[in-house]
Amino acid sequence: MIILNTQGIVLRAVRYEENDVILTLFTRKLGKVAALAKGAKRNKSPLLSSSQLFSYSNYTLKKQGSMYKVNQSDIIKSFYDISYDIESFSYATYIIKLVDGSTFENQTNNRLFILLAQTLYLYTQKDVDKEFVTRAFELKFLDYIGFKPTINRCCNCGSGNLKNSKFNVYEGGVVCDLCSEKTENNLSFDITTLKLMEYILSNDILQCSKAKVSKYITYELDKILKKYLHVHVDNVNLKSLNLLQDIQKNKGVDKGE
Known part of the structure; x- marks a missing residue:
């Protein structure tokens, strides 16, 4: 026994x-x-x-x-309080399903365990940008399951010159200006987004949650990570996030926005 x-x-x-x-x-x-x-x-x-x-x-x-x-x-x-807030509940359900769908039975991943616990804690806190925290979770999650995107050099030629570089989810990260001419489906991005990704990967999520990030950069990070997740992670389930987006849109209509 x-x-x-x-x-x-x-x-x-x-x-x-x-x-x-x-x-x-x-x-x-x-x-x-x-x-x-x-x-x-x-x-x-x-x-x-x-x-x-x-x-x-x-x-x-x-x-x-x-x-x-x-x-x-x-x-x-x-973490019972999460159930009383639709935003927190939607994000928490999403990351729980990410972990469930991307881990194997009896295979430990202590870094991912700590990341999950810390992120659930952040969802219970006020004055935390839960959308940005979720983006930070996604990036660190990719790192901890072995699919970290290459962001500090060209993933094709290894060049450190990233001026006018693009992001290519199929290539696995950033491609330099020269290599981007030879690849398809490149995504343009603000250099600030790249610096933010480096910061997220270098710090724990509790520290990351203190960063003040513009909605535009968060949106750009979301656009890159969603495409990256769909390519590199099987069965990504966005239903809970889609429900949240619908609710937020309806709120905007009610307010006349």
Whole structure:
């Protein structure tokens, strides 16, 4: 019998039978695992709060066949407040699905685990630009799963002269002025966007969240990263972000903007 203690974040929670829940946990020590939380749907269950989506807890897991059983859990942070804010909920749902869809079972990624926990924390904070935080998450996420774009030199010839350079998602990053003449689907960008990407990759997301970034640069970063994610990451799900955009557009109409 294998019993293990580990921190974990709930990526998915699916009801099983009447009161049980099958959790998909992203853990520090085991990576992504499935775990059965028996009786977690009962109102007085000690597993109730740690079986909710986004919950960050210490779990005691017992190996049972191909999955685990949650023997005990102690909540570290529920991130329950995220559910009360449509912007935070949409972004949190999006990044949770990114992690779930891009990680393999029993493959640890401690840097990604910390990034996810810190980003969920930022979504609960006021006076934080959640859109920019999400862009920063996407870029660091790409780095931590092995698809970091090349931004400090031409990804074709290695030149450090990036004056008039372009971004090419298919080539894997920045292409210099000369190489861009030989490639298709190049994206123009402001040099400030490139400097911002360098800053994000060099600092943790808590530090990045303090940066004051213009909406234009955030939009440009979004345009590049969405295309990059679609090319390099399978099954990118944008439904929660599309819903948020529709709500924001309707708000603009209501205000007469």
